[in-house]
Amino acid sequence: MKISIIKPPMPFGWTPVAPPILEYLGALTKQAEPDAELQLIDGSAAPQAPMEAEGDLVGISILTATAVSGYGIADVLRKKGTKVVIGGMHASALPEEAKKHADAVVVGEAESVWPEVLKDARRGSLKPYYYGERLPLTDIPTPLYGQLRGRYRFRAVFTSRGCPYNCTFCSVKQFFGGDIRYRPIDDVVRDVEAIPGSLYLNSDESVWSGKLQRAIDLFSALKGGKKKWLGFGSLGAVESPQGDVLLKAAQESGLITLWVGWDALSDDGLRAYHANGKIGRNREDAIRKIKDHGIDVSLFLMLGGRADTMADFDRTLDTADRLGVSIHPSLVVPYPGTKLYEEYDAVIDKTMGWEYYTGSYAVFDHPLPEMTKDVRERKFYEVSLQLLGLRRLFRHLKDMPFAGFPAAHMVSLMSQLPVRQGMKIAYAKWKASRGPTETTGLN
Template structure:
């Protein structure tokens, strides 16, 4: 059987503001995971439109397309094209699960939720000539799931080919997050067996890893055992975690001992009422500054995330947030405009309040305002969003943030990491065109490890009582 797997390009990846390196970071692990359920005799072609031009001059028996909200129209176009050619087309992913009736018009079969339990059923039905129109995931487990088909990934096209996912979902329930809609009904957070996760890590060459899990620290028993098992592997890695988990005694230390050097942290907002409104309770009464200090004291860089446009935000939110981020010495920051994704409580609330101003999914990219903000105009919100990026990534701001650090090694690493990410676009573009972007992996590893990797860590660290943001 000939199988075609496609990750269509996100609309923003093809816009005038396209930053090529952002879309050449990670390979499509979701599709490579599904590919593991096929027979060895099946001929599988996995294509990622972010890094390659799609070959549409083929006639696969089965076409599988992963759909995100800002790739939905492109995904539907490709699906219609292949259905007209006679291929059987399957759609799945976050957007399909959120709006199944919309997606069903463009597919022979749609998948709702994760696919570990449904893909074996579909393949059995498909091969016997009786596939169903809808497969809804209900049983959640990563036990006995076959290893990711990494042989299908074109490693040379990605800066971070060693990306890995060892859990699904997140234990928290924020109003603006897609997660609950995707995992409904059933468990919304579950992990691999530790031994299986360690075996997957062992399969990956080199030193660098990037865990793409929504919250790697979400199950303390699992993550603690994982970090213990990773000691001695010689890895240097990045991941995402919450402020709450960073402040827990012991867990961060184990992560650092196993190679953690950079962490994505969703601060989202500095406003207490905004956190309550979005049900981001795990950030309430947490001392952001203390969490950052703990990470920096352990030689871990911080990739921070902030969301603008919550109901308590006015036109002062941008400068306040940027000034605070710089004063904390945050190495990088990712800013977003609040976006009510279909299937989320935030979306339902916006519909009920008649605040949505468009249902053009191409604009749901966290760069455009698609609703009526409470205390700021849509124009001011978009303008402030772009200004925040400019202000945070000015060379003056980068130097100011670097000089928050107390030692020259940390200052230099801050300058190189932040500067390379935002100030070296011509170099990134050239390497991408030459298909040599992954040759920078050794440089990334060196920056993550620091230019003096023997930096000592504080002893007998005591965590004071949590304070309000």
């Protein structure tokens, strides 16, 4: 059987991360059907390639921002008679919507149902919906690392799934559940060793979520390897009595940059999102502590939420400079399936399709009259481009912990420069869409 798996083009174009789902679903396919002929297609690397996909079955993976382009690809392929199955977080939140464009929809995690989908496709008897169970993560195959060819610099490895917190904006809890499931440490080490190149991402919700001793054991098992890595980490663990041991073990295992979900600048903002794990903590001290252990920090921040004010946009720059960190802002996005979507439902602009759910568009109304959609979008670009200004990027290199030199410094430039380029293009398009009267004074 010939099977193609497609990741539709990403909203901001190509990224240096090889789309993890392609090489992973590829491995699940080979585990179930070792003789399958497999084609993995990254639409961001080759935008026309998805339309030309061949196969007895085509699987398309969609997030909210890629749903519309994924549906377009599915419609073209189905017109040619190809059977299409759609899966991923967006399809799981809105399965009936996805079904309009697919022969079958996989709701939830693939592991428990993918072999059945393949068997049914071979027999020509696909069911409309398959519901994945949340299985223990004990039989996870190594992704077909390296099967995707291209200029990729990072592969991802996940070591756990699930999160006990209830942040209203987040899709992860709904999808992977509130209990953390862990992969055996030996399996993770095996996968890390299989990754080509010298860099990888840990794609867990938090690289030390749940049991801190398990994280310390994992980092100790990875110590001595030559690969450097990046990942998201919560600050609660850093401030715990085991914080120093944890950070030392993480740094020795190759962690060069920790991404932190900063989410909102104030406790009030965090409260509005029920981000309870973060409220009332001295987050800035925790950042300094991480840097003192030789690990660089990048903050991910949401702006323009209904509890935010215009001042939050400007405070972003002060925060980056004060802490000597890079910050990646995005406008708040109420993703379908989340509590935030329900909360904002009445004020969401339903004329804007899912292609606007990228984090650079304001998709809902704000209670403050001065925070129109236009103003929030403009401020988002203004702040993003200032954060990505060359002066700040180079100053950040100076502020980075020396222990990470040179890998962390190279990775910082390698990831920030393409983002800067993408942001400039996005801003130019945004400006053009406003017409000739747009004058933000940005360049």
